[in-house]
Amino acid sequence: MPGDAIDQSLAVRLDTFRREHGDLVRFDRVSEMVVEVVACVRKGVVDQNLVLIRELETLASYIRNIKHEIASVRPDEIQQRYLPTATDELDAIVESTETATNAILAAAEVISDIAATMEGTGADRMMDVTTSIYEACSFQDITGQRIGKVVKALKVIEARIDRLTQTFSSEIEEMMNPAGAEAQAGDASLLNGPQLPEFAKNQDEIDALFG
C-alpha cells in the first residue's frame, strides 16, 4: 500500500472513532484505538513491501535476460577472435596497397625518366600521363588514414567489451556455449578468403603439395 493510501486509511479510521466516541475518549479506549491504528499501518507497510518485492523480482528477471543476451553474443569470441582478426586484415590491406602503389610509382618513374630524354608532343603526353599516375596513387595515403580510423574505432569497441565482460565475467561465462556459436562446418569452413601474409602458402609450397 503506498504512503498516500496509508494516510487515507488512517484518516478514515480516525473519523470513524470520532463519530463513534466524539472528541472525548476514555483512557482504556485509547489503548484499543492505538492497537487498531498500528494494525492498520502494519498492513499498509506489508502491502507496500510486497509491491517493492514484485518490482525487484521483475528487475532481477530483466537483468538475468540481459546477461543471457550478452552471453549469446559471445563477447569472448568477439574480443579474442573477431576484433584481432579484423585489425590484422586491415593492417594487411594497408601493407598490400602500399606495396602495389610503390610498384606503380616505380613504373611511372621509369616512364617519366624516359620521357625526359625525349622531345615533342609524345614526350609531353608521357609526362602528363605519369603526373596522372602520381596523383591517382595518393589514394593509398587517404585509404591508409581511413583504415587507421577504423582500427581506432575497433580498439574502442574492444575496450568497451572488455569492461562489459569484466563486469559480468563469472556469471556470463556459465551461460556461454563452449563450442562457439558460429563455428562453421563442411565446405563453409573452407571459405576463409585471402590469408594474412604470415599464414599464406606461397606457390612453391602449393606446388610441393602436388608432389
Add this chain to the structure above:
Amino acid sequence: MAVDKNMNILIVDDYKTMLRILRNLLKQLGFDHVEEAADGSAALQVLRGSGHFGLVISDWNMEPMTGLQLLREVRADAKLKSTPFIMVTAESKSENVIAAKEAGVSNYIVKPFNAATLKSKMVSVLGDF
C-alpha cells in the same frame, strides 16, 4: 623576384608513398632539391640543421609531432619564421583551416590533390615559376 628552382624544399609526411608522390610532382615542376621527414620533430631537426629551406610542405596528422605543432615551432623560431609553409592534409574541416591560418600557414591543400593545385598554391606562396 624569380623563384629559385635550386632551392631546398622540405616535404613532411608519415606515409612514404605520399613523400614519393610529392617528390615526383616537385621534380616535374622543376624542383630537384627535396628533403624528406616523417613527422614534425624530424622536420624541425632538418630545418634547424645547416641547410636553408625555401619551402616546407607538410602533412598535418603525424606522430609524435603534428604538422600544426611544426608550423607553430617554425613561426616561433627567429631564424625559420619567414619560411613559406604549405599544409597538405586530409583534415578539411573549416576549424582546421582556421587553426592553421592562425598559426601562420602560407597556404593549405586538401588531400587528395592534383599537380595543378600543388603548382597554383606554390605560385601563390613563392611567386610565378
